[in-house]
Amino acid sequence: MSHYLGLRKPQNGTIRRESPLAGHKLATPAPTLQTLLEDDVTWKGAVVQKIKRLEDTIAKIASKIDLSDLDLQPRPEDPEPMSPSVAVMANSERPASPGLQLRDERKLTQTWEVVMDPRGGPASIPASCVSENIRTALPNSLPTSRRSDLISTGIITLRQALALFDTYHLRLDHFLYRILGDHISLDSARIASPLLTAAVCTVGALHSPSLGHLFEICYAEYKDLVTSQVFSKNLNADDIRGLCIGAFWLHELSWALIGNAVRVASDINLHSGIYKALKGDREGYLQARLYYLVYVCDHHFSIAYGRPPMSREGFIIESASRLLETEHATEDDARLISQVKEWSVLGKVFDTFGVDVDTAIAPETIPQLRRYSIALDTWFADWHESFSENRRVGNYPQKGVGFHFHFAKLYLCSHAFRGVPAGENATQCFSPELEEIANAGVLSAMSILRVIVSDAEFRSFMNGLPLYFDTMLAFAVVFLLKVATKYATVIRIDTSKILSLVSQTVVALRGITQSMHRQHLLVVIAEGLERLLVRCQVPVPAAQEAAYHASPAMEPHAHFEMGWMENMASFDFQTNFPDMDDWWIHYNTPMGPGRAMGPV
Template sequence: MDIELPSPPAVSALRESFGDRKPPDITRKITACVACRKQKVKCHMREGQMPCSRCKKRGLSCSVNRSLQTLLEEDVTWKGAVVQKMRRLEEAVASIATRVGMPELQALQAGPEPEDQPISPAREVVNQDPSLSQRRDSAEDREPQQTWEVIMDPRGGPASIPASCVSESGKAGLPNTMATSRRPDLISMGLVSLRQALALFETYHLRLDHFLYRILGDHISLDSVRIASPLLTAAVCSVGALHSQSLGHLFEACYSEYKSLVAAQMFSRNVNEDDIRGLCVGAFWLHELSWALIGNAVRTASDINLHSGIYKAVKGDREGYLQARLYYLVYVCDHHFSIAYGRPPMSREGFIIDSASRLLDTEHATEDDARLISQVKEWSILGQVFDTFGVDVDTPILPQSLPQLRRYSISLDTWFADWSESFKANRNVGNYPQKGVGFHFHFAKLYLCSHAFRGAPISDDTPQCMSPELEEIANAGVLSAMSILRVIVSDDEFRSFLNGLPLYFDTMLAFAVVFLLKVATKYATVIRIDTDKILSLVAQTVSALRETTQSMHKQHILVVISEGLERLLHRLPSNSTHEMVQHAPPVPEQQLGFDLGWMENMASFDFQTQFPDVDDWWLHYSTSIGPATRSMMP
């Protein structure tokens, strides 16, 4: 059916610019397709989008002959879009000229404002800050107005996702500029030079990324990362600077830009998978933002349906494979910063997690994927521990709960047996893939077995003891913590990993030390332990950490942890503690036997309960982790 439409303002403006104010001769716009016009039937075309309902139902070719009016309108629209793009390009060049100090380029960009367009106050602010103009115009270009509509997919049945009937229609019209145009990043803005950025990228890409199963995925060059996401670029540069001796001075600038990009991304609807990678990189290594970053990553990953990638991956689809492994990275990162801090994980268990091993059966799977899936399996067990025992650290474990605790311990033993010999040396991170399995095993055992100390009685007057079953579990936790510390003291290669491992290792290492100190000083009458041996091992560990952290960036969390543990050790009542710290000899490797073999005879584990007097060192560390951790202390 043909209808009459008023001439668009752009058409009228164009006509007036040529001195022709006469109404257009062509006032009818064709809105019916050729097939319907030929049959002289009403054409039902939704919002002018082909095919119409009749052609779709009959499988006919649906097309609309464009009228002269339509061609004129499209021409005006195209010209208007070009003008807007030219204006943004000019402002971008002006911003670059300002930052790199090229007045001659600024002079070329200067030009008189149109006489009929007075400068508004908002425009004056933009002119004062070209980068603000660049970012605002870019955001406006990428964020069309949000609209919603109720839809019914004729191909689907009643069994569908409930909210799928309410669709965000604006999503379909988002311009796909992510991979086709380079957006401003901290390099183009002049915060770091290209040479510095390349060095930071190499630091991250050739070493740090291999600790976390290659978060970057297919990105093997800085240019690829820059095109993909300014947020990911800033994350890589920030984490690289945090672990670089020669370029550590760039950390503050990179970190500040990263926080700005994260804040801008928080409410953006135009987010891609590489932005999620940028959030994960920051969450794994940047302590002050980790919890907020992973929360946003989980939300965004769910919003773009990363969790459904496994269904496509098992069918051989590479895009589905990349989505699935990124979702599993988000899952692991989420559990790193939830369970260990007494928070419920935001990513939950179910078919997607149970099916994680199927990713390894795809043609795209690598050893890094196997390491990632091993972590998914471990954290699935620890997630069940969290759900079963909660965070009530003042209530003792009930006798009827002990069988379930033992089952979790057996599950961890099975996990260790399945993965301990699965990985070989890596050219980027040495023997970490295999040694990391052992360390994660001990961390998990320590977390589980520390539940035995929940609500444990402490009395200086009357010595008390645990039941034999609980004491066995508690001793397993002590052995696991001691095994962790012995490796730190004796294994030079593993100490070299400390300036690169993610935050979870630093936090759990601190917990292992504090756990042993509390057991040795407050629970020595509850379980049978060698107090002097524990204190000596703790002193050696503190000494080793002090030496290791001397070359680290001052913002590295392990630097603060090392200093805090040393102060905490000095406050113990023993008069010999100070001398133990100053002169503690390293433990000979041959004396470590079963510990370096990752303790074949381990049984159960908890973590969040045993931070004793942690204020002694944690209050000197300004981070959001502090309050959350102190709230979990008994």
């Protein structure tokens, strides 16, 4: 080393270096290895900090001038930055200045400030005067749209992504009133949100006959994106779309996803868009429309599971019909608003009767239950003939109104069985009014099953409809089996006709699910109902015996289904559909409860 530094080392252990002053020799101590390492680390640390500041500056410039293709992520051939352990070692012996340390702590923790909007008056939102300084809170964060997605990272190819986008955009999105909105191309979705892109690809793979093998990797990427952005301050309306798409179709994540969507929707004030929408503003229209989608999705996964909805009623819900009077409204909007109206009624049912399924409803509340039933009848009359055939999903817009109506009536009328014991003792609990309501529930459940059995077009919809349909179909089957086996002496029903209809439905479900992805919830439900029917020893019509055959592999789990039936304390929606964790435990699907973020 001395040779390369132009130094020579004498025998006495000191280094003599030629001095330009006075021609005499200067003796200096030899630099130790520790000193050299510290100097090297200090230099590298300074360079890394300068590069980091340069990257931050470029990122800010890119966000201002919309350089969407700019990639600041390190490539494999790029040198790795200095490890944290080395930096700590280098700086551990250099005590920081108390004043500098205090300023750094304030910079990290004090991200809120008092503000006063000069355009607003005293009648403002109370908390609007205390606002978080996003630039201070997240100095190194990039907008969501600047992050890589599952295509740029090589998880799937561009060609595969295009096919999955078409599967979702050209069919599935039309079942849910076009969640994508203005995003009619993959490029548009990618620019808008990697989360939205992952959601579309994941749900598309779940319903793709040729690319279903991509579901697991797309699903894993989507879940990672959701997890990494839980605390992000940069989520936007398109990220909400991605959360809703996942919630509507991905059973393991639905409750957690819609909870996050409701939170973000509130954070960005989607509920206030209705005020601008009613004045003709298109941005306000898009905001209000997206809020209605969040509202419907939230109610799909709350009321039917005994959970209070997180989205609130208010002016935006009361004014839903007025959105259809704006210049931007379409038939898809009318379908969406019809759902808002229906779930507003069911939300009131939930608030009135609660979730105490073990206690019979009070006699004085029966008139209120009847009023809700009339409200649903009125809803059906208002919307049943409102929709025409859709070029993407056929006659679903009209047929879906009828299906939703019977789902709602079944949920409402199942309240008649609350706290009613099975068998002979039930007779004394049923008043004529309750018996009438109970029979209405039976008729609605049978109407649901008849559609599945007799309507080939509607059966083709089942590999595409959101999770709510699968759940309610399972509930209708269980409801009728319970009535036929436990309450046949209480209400006037044709038991043999009910059991025959149930067996035909199970056969139909097997046919529907044969070509579906094995991770689809309806596949699990179809197999579970088939096992349940075997345990109930319901005879299958002779004409269907060849088609209907319970696999021997199902038998080890059969005791579970019967126990589930026997252990239902009362006859209400919440107690007639098993907890989904039990389905995963007993049906041994790869996506078990240990991996779930929330029951669905």
